[in-house]
Amino acid sequence: MTERVRNDWTLKEVRDLAEVGLLELVFRAQVVHRQFHDPGEIQVCKLISVKTGACPEDCAYCAQSSRYETEVTPTGLMPREEVVRIAQKAKDAGASRVCLGAAWREVKDNQQFERILEMVRDVTDLGLEVCCTLGMLTETQAKRLEDAGLYAYNHNIDTSERFYETIITTRKFADRINTIEQVRKTNVTVCSGGIIGMGETMDDRISMLHTLTTMKPHPESVPINILAKVPGTPMADRPELPIWETVRMIAMARLLMPASVVRLSAGRAQLSVSDQALCFLAGANSIFSSDNGQMLTLAVPSPKYDADAKLMEILGLRNMEAFKPAVARVTSPVLGAQV
Secondary structure (H helix, E strand, O other): OOOOOOOOOOOOHHHHHHHHHHHHHHHHHHHHHHHOOOOEEEEEEEEEEEOOOEEEEOOOOOOEEOEEEEEEOOOOOOOOHHHHHHHHHHHOOOOEEEEEEEOEOOOOOHHHHHHHHHHHHHHHOOOOEEEEEEEEHHHHHHHHHHHOOOOEEEEOEEEEEHHHHHHHHOOOOOHHHHHHHHHHHOEEEEOEEEOOOOOOHHHHHHHHHHHHHHHOOOOEEEEEOOOOOOOOOOOOOOOOOOOOHHHHHHHHHHHHHHEEEEEEEEOHHHHOOOHHHHHHHHOEEEEEOOOOEOOOOOOOOEEEEEHHHHHHHOOOEEEEOOOOOHHHHOOOOOOOOOO
């Protein structure tokens, strides 16, 4: 690694990181983490599914696809007042970021989008960071979201370009990249990561991280999701992912994108306190919590606010405040350690 944040990583360099012994890798990641972030802070986030199910896409992991028979019941767009109520409850529980998710393939310029813009304004007015995940969007739509006060836009690349076409056929990997590029034409920050445990190879994970870490700039937020095996989807019978594979991905993301917030996302409910502690040591500094035991839908469990408050008490962690700029988390402009 050089003495600055880099966007010119080679595949070989990323592959070399993947071959470092796990404990050594975690140590190196924690050194870098402490130079770019407060190691005692975790950002608590809340996901709200403002429009659930009936998505026309065929993402093989998704409980909301209309192609699969799952336990998720499609619902229309949630009333604005209900969204604000849930967001306020999240803030009261210590969350500083709320993500509004709609099961759409793409944003359309209609009344529903107007209602989303109203939700963004209202939740931002609560003093919370607002992130949206609404599918593909245009530059004009991204600018309208910016004008409404949107802080971040989530659009995961999911996996490598090679593996992508085996799990999704209703859009291309390039479509994912294009949406991120539209967001980058505004001041809205980018949230983009992926999913592990779908049957991808280590080379696929390396390729995914290489794509993210060569973006200019890096995504400000990088979610690492563990596959939620949803009955009814093609990936319901995938084997369990060993914790050390998750820890390795988090540590690599931290070393490659040192200033980004690395989010321990879907799949956290299945991890023990010690598992999660190891993830935090590896550089994760954000979690998703809930009032109802589910992350985005009931198909993906999430720890509740009380359980996460206890977790943070046990580990001696504090809640990160909203709108804390990356520069405020940096205590040194250099990486320091040779890794």
